[in-house]
Amino acid sequence: MNMDNTLNESGPSRPKRLCSMNRNYEQQIEQMLFNSDSDENYDFTDSGSEYEFENTEQVSDDFESDTEIANNVPSVNTQSSTNTNNDGDWQEEEIELSNFPFIKRNEMLVPIEGKINPIDYFFMLFDEHFIKLLVDETNNHAETEFLRVGSAPRSRISDWKPTDKDEMLTFIALIIHTGTIKLNRLNDYWKTHHLFNFSCFSNYMSRDRFLNLLRCFHFALNIETNNQNLPEDRLYKIRPLITYFNNKMNTIYYPKKELSLDESMVLWRGRLQFRQYIQNKHHKYGIKLYMLTEPHGLVLKFAVYVGVLDDLGGKGHVANVVLHLMSEKLNNGHALYMDNFYNSFDLASKLIEKKTFCTGTLRLNRKNTPQDVVESKLKKGETAARYSQGVMIGKWKDKRDVGYISTEFKNNLILSKNRNGKEQFKPEPISNYNRFMSEIDRQDQMHSYYPFTRKTIRWYKKIGIHIIQMLLMNSFYLYNQYHTGPKISLYDFRLSILSELLPKNPKPRSFSVSHTNHFPKTHDVGKSGRPNRKRCHLCYSKGIRKDTTYFCPSCPEKPSLCHQPCFKNVHK
Structure with a gap:
């Protein structure tokens, strides 16, 4: 055929060829998706359970039937009997799943005799070590801020006085109370205008003192202020609080058999390397926390996602997160719902090796998912399932296809009710998943009732205040679980704590300073344009010659002292 004639020929032949090419291309893409592994090919920068191929956050609500369920139990679809994947043979016949006994006991690991009031459970989590950490690091950071800003007469930091345990508890109480009384600006809490005039704030702390404490509120030593290399840990500014929370919950309480794993967002819109964007969230920007919880909301352990360079990031990210959060609970027979x-099949297999059950919804494009289940054509109410190596993977047809996985439950249909009281037959894994995951979102819901959302707060302070709120929530859950009286609401629990931390008749604030405050100051600038350097008094007494630009203007002799550690050692 002549090439020119071919190029000029008319008719439907070219569109047909294009359609054929498009179909081939679509088939190739579909095959790549089915063979992909989520841990290796999923972009975790915008990850989250809200970004899903099947919307299974609340299966019981999203997949209800439109009509009443018939009395007959829906049939289980039976197509081909076996299917081979990369990890073994999938078979339709039911096999015996693992039967790990739960060898622990749900209990408090510390004595609770005599702990009858909310404040007792509050101080169980906010212990002296925690308050001392906040006091010491806040005072250290205030000293750094004083040196950075200087003694400018109009600067608030120039009036800084070291804080102590009692004042820190008052400061925490006022932060908690800003969630009870919601105002747009922090300054509004101290306004004397008749529309405001909240004396409960001004009676306990002046506005400038509160803002000074918030400015200097700190949880770890600033590495950059001591001319040290920045650590690889991106969370070093908040790491002591993360470690404290996880260790504290591990030492005071052991949970029930059923555990849930989900994520939460700390709102943050500013510039940050590990800020997350989740499109389907109401608040799309923030810092993502992975949390291991009990089904009713008690947080047992959490981790902050900081990107692919972290130990939990990169290849195998999901498995790393799960195994990290479960590290103290493995080999005890727990049932984990996710x-x-x-x-995924691979993660479920790893958990079986650790004597831990796994149940939840499943994306059907995961690697090692049986193709018989993926390709099965089901009528409404039908299921298809396959078994391999102690893992059951199934699909249920409701309003749409729902994938699920379990190492504890077989593909049995049971009658269950949704929140509207409507009965429906569902696979047992789905029914139990809804039962133990439906309460986990209450954690975010409860926090949203009493927020501390201030746009000008630095990211690590936001996480720190969020950790304080989680400790408060955990003390509320433990109080309702173990005290002998009737349960109370979170609102009443918070008010009880505030009444103890902010007594009805506060001590009058003293405006006079009973002791001299010692802050370092730099020597005058010399001819070179730099501050003069003089011999460190403390180093010289030890036979060490070391020059410094700092001295103490409050001491009678005004001695020159190295900023770290001599100045602090002299003024202990």
């Missing part, structure tokens, strides 16, 4: 962001 949504389809986490679940």
Whole structure:
């Protein structure tokens, strides 16, 4: 055929060839998706359980039937009997799943005799070590801020006085109370205008003192202020609080058999390397926390996602997160419930090796998912399932296809009710997943009732205040679980704590300073344009010659002293 004639020929032949090419291309893409592994090919920068191929956050609500369920139990679809994947043979016949006994006991690990009031459970989590950490690091950072800003007469930091345990508890109480009384600006809490005039704030702390404490509120030593290399840990500014929370919950309480794993967002819109964007969230920007919880909301352990360079990031990210959060609970027979962001055949197999059950929804494009289940054509109410190596993977047809996985439950249909009281037959893994995951979102919901959302707060302070709120929530859950009286609401629990930390008749604030405050100051600038350097008094007494630009203007002799550690050692 002549080439010119071919190029000029008319008719439907070219569109047909294009359609054929498009179909081939679509088939190739579909095959790549089915063969992909979520841990290796999923972009975790915008990850989250909300970004799903099947919307399975609340299966019981999203997949209800439109009509009443018939009395007959829906049939289980039976197509081909076996299917081979990369990890072994999938078979339709039911096999015996693992039967790990739960060898621990749900209990408090510390004595609770005599702890009858909310404040007792509050101080169980906010112990002296925690308050001392906040006091010491806040005072250290205030000293750094004083040196950075100087003694400018109009600067608030020039009036800084070291804080102590009692004042820190008052400061924490006022932060908690800003969630009870919601105002747009922090300054509004101290306004004397008749529309405001909240004396409960001004009676306990002046506005400038509160803002000074908030400015200097700190949890770890600033590495950059001591001319040290920045650590690889991106969370070093908040790491002591993360470690404290996880260790504290591990030492005072052991949970029940059923555990849930999900994520939460700390709102943050500013510039940050590990800020997350989740499109389907109401608040799309923030810092993502992975949390191991009990189904009713008690947080047992959490981790902050800081990107692919972290130990938990990169290849195998999901499995790393799950195994890290479960590290103290493995080999004890726990049952872990997760949504389809986490679940996969490979992770379920790893958990079986650690004597831990796994149940939840599943994305059907995960690697090693049986093709018989993926490709099965089901009628409404039908299921298809396959078994391999102690893992059951199934699909249920409701309003749409729902994938699920379990190492504890078989593919049995049971009658269950949704929140509207409507009965429906569901696979047992789905029914139990809804039962133990439905309460986990209450953690974010409860925090949203009493927020501390200030746009000008630095990211690590936001996480620190969020950790304080989680400790408060955990003390509330433990109080309702173990005290002998009737349960109380979170609102009443918070008011009880505030009444103890902010007594009805506060001590009058003293405006006179009973002791001299010692802050370092730099020597005058010399001819070179730099501050003069003089011999460190303390180093010289030890036979060491070391020059410094700092001295103490409050001491009678005004001695020159190295900023770290001589100045602090002299003024202990």
